[in-house]
Amino acid sequence: MNLRVSPRRLYGKQFFNLLAKTLLGAFLCISGVETLNAKAGWANEPIIEQTDGLTSEQLEPAKADDWLAQIVQTSLQEITNVQVAETETGFELILETAGTLPEPVTSTTGNALIIEIPNAVLVLPEGEQFQQFSPSEGIALVQVSNVSGDSVEIAITGADAPPTASVSTTEVGFALSVTPGIEAASTDRESLQIVVTGEQDEGYNPSDATTATRTETPLRDIPQSIQVVPQQVIEDQGITRIGDALRNVSGVTPQRDRSNASDRFSIRGFDTSRILRNGFRTGVGLGDATGVSPNTIERVEILKGPASVLYGQVEPGGVVNYVTKRPLDVPFYNFQLRAGSFGLIEPAIDIAGPLTEDRRLTYRLNASYQDSDSFRDFVDSQTISIAPVISYDFSDQTNLTFEYEYREQNQTYDDGLPIDPIVFELPRGRFLGEPDDFFDTSVNRFNLTLDHRFNDNIRLRSGFAAELFDSSERTFRLFEFDPESNEISRFISDGGFSNNNLSWQTDLISEFNTGSIEHQLLAGFEWVQTETIDNSDGFFSGDNPLTISVIDPQYGTPRPDLNTTFSANDRINTLGFYLQDQITLLPNLKLLLGGRYDFATNESEFEELFEGEFFAESSEFSSEAFSPRLGLVYQPIEPISLYGSFSRSFIPNNVTTVDGNIIEPERGTQYEVGVRGEFDNLSVNLAAYNITKTNLTRTDPDNIDFSIPIGEVRSRGIELDVAGEPIQGWNIIGSLFFNDAAISEGDENNPEDDILINAPGSGASLWTTYEIQSGDLQGLGFGAGLFYVGDREAQIPNDFVLPSYVRGDASIFYKRDDWQFQVNFQNLFDTNYFESAQNTSLIFPGTPFTVVGRVSFQF
Incomplete structure (x- = not known):
């Protein structure tokens, strides 16, 4: 149920109707064009x-x-x-x-x-x-x-x-x-006519990735833990939020953010809110609030440990890179409809193919509309996503690709529940805002990439990306819980927020030999500018705390006249130069050397008018850092890779204390050793690591708009990942990890040995499917999985524990000719659990038993 009827919501549905008609017309036009049944040819002369x-x-x-x-x-x-x-x-x-x-x-x-x-x-x-x-x-x-x-x-x-x-x-x-x-x-x-026969589907066990080195390197040659969640896993698990795909990876725990709109992750104990998209950074600090549709994603790559050597300002726990679907030069059409619990309805299309007979100009178009209620009272959302990609081959050596994505999401704002033992007695659907609260977002993404090969050994790749994010909200936000009255105070936020993220990357890749030693040298630079503008009005008063009972909430609190005006403008400019050499000393001995030097500047302006009192401040600072990486891979026998690595990370802190002081930059250092085995269609990766990070910050418990430093933290652990197709038709992906992420140097507010927020001490996952390969039941398949997350601390000091949980999922599917029918059962045993905590005062319950069905037609 939802009591809000917003013009933006009606506009979204009208927009989708128009979009559907436009796409249908485009599809009919493309379908009617005469098609060249070209001979296969990465071709020249036959031999x-x-x-x-x-x-x-x-x-x-x-x-x-x-x-x-x-x-x-x-x-x-x-x-x-x-x-x-x-x-x-x-x-x-x-x-x-x-x-x-x-x-x-x-x-x-x-x-x-x-x-x-x-x-x-x-x-x-x-x-x-x-x-x-x-x-x-x-x-x-x-x-x-x-x-x-x-x-x-x-x-x-x-x-x-x-x-x-x-x-x-x-x-x-x-x-x-x-x-x-x-x-x-x-x-x-x-x-010559180049023919890509379709998407390179390697099932559950991809053999290479680009995130770790910015080159197409086999996973067995990478001296750092990297996992890939391919498209088939995303489809088999019926994932509707791309962040849920990371449940399959060791050391990664998905989180929910304010308004339940975004995906964030804890990787090796560290909160990771900086997401990559095709190697370009998205809005800093927004997590996945800018939104990513699973329908546009080809695979998710997760690089564990510091990656500043290639990506600059990233957390030492690791980075998440969403790799989007690319154009095809053969006709491809996929239409699907997804429907399920809590009113979920989602039609989507994925079409691709050549636009010219010589197949030089190709395209891909993904579009979807999702309308859904929620297990949370009064909460609903509507999402539109449209993502066209155009690629043109000027020659065999030169390609230009333009990518665009528009995503609009209109939803009820939801702050979750307060951190207090009383939450174990509350229904998980309990909503503590007002039914007409809303949080609406839109994002426009542009990406232009030029790829040119001078010859077989030298390649230049240069790309520009822009992400323009806007939001508007009218919300009752939760503030402080009173356990005596079982009421929580609230304040009003009414305004808008925008984040403009621009980036330019250029790489020069060269392959050469020095005697018998092979080199793949990468040299490049990256410029990133992120501007965040926050203009909000609000109401905050100790005399009128706008309380609501968590036991028996009464909605319809009158909105008082606003007494606060808030304005903040932050601009961060970063310029980084990096150099990397992948050296093959022997066929079974490989060395990776790399380094990056970053220059960063931050300009901040802040103004606040509170009950007639005006406060303003501005600040400007700069920082620079060198981030090295060293790794070695030894392969004693063909399927086995032994590796060790050292790497560092760097993030300039753009947060201040309540006194207005800027906190020193964060530095992370990791040592990692591991072994990777690739056995036919099955891969196994075992890793052990030790990470230290200085100048870590967290939200000030006395003022959530500011942060405090907590000295030094450390994270150490062991991880195991397995994925592949052991026998034909049987797919498996699983993980197991043990992690100790705690404060190693603290103070009275951040006690030493306290566990970091949302950092479980252990976790495991196992998902498997089997499809019948022959006979009358050929194409029928089943899937099942378990996802375990250990106890997590919700606060520092450690005063409240989110209990461990096991969630069971299952699926049944049937493939026949061009059709596929699938039903997914998520949280099969209806486990009552809490997914994550935020800002030391809020927690978010997990989704109950859910059924999602999908039918698709592909040709």
């Missing part, structure tokens, strides 16, 4: 020999008259199995089929050999793509996938040069004998 009646003549692919003609296919030859067997000279790739496959079309570019088989379709029990890394020495990757609806593409990538192959027929179908190449082939763009 392939044909035997057993197959000729070397290349057949030009036919053009379809229109989109409908692509769907109505005739006599496609089915490939039902793919096998790889290593040979003395390389490996053999066998495609099993009941009939005779048509003559293939071949081509090469760079280190890739491409073979396209027309009038064929890949029909595998496990899906529409086969992929195997390192099938033999000298071969990096082999992929077999459907393209253009009526062709199968084989892409074989050599480690140093394009391979050669001979084709023959066998009793079961089609065989390729592949030999690693010796020389790299040149490419000619006039005869």
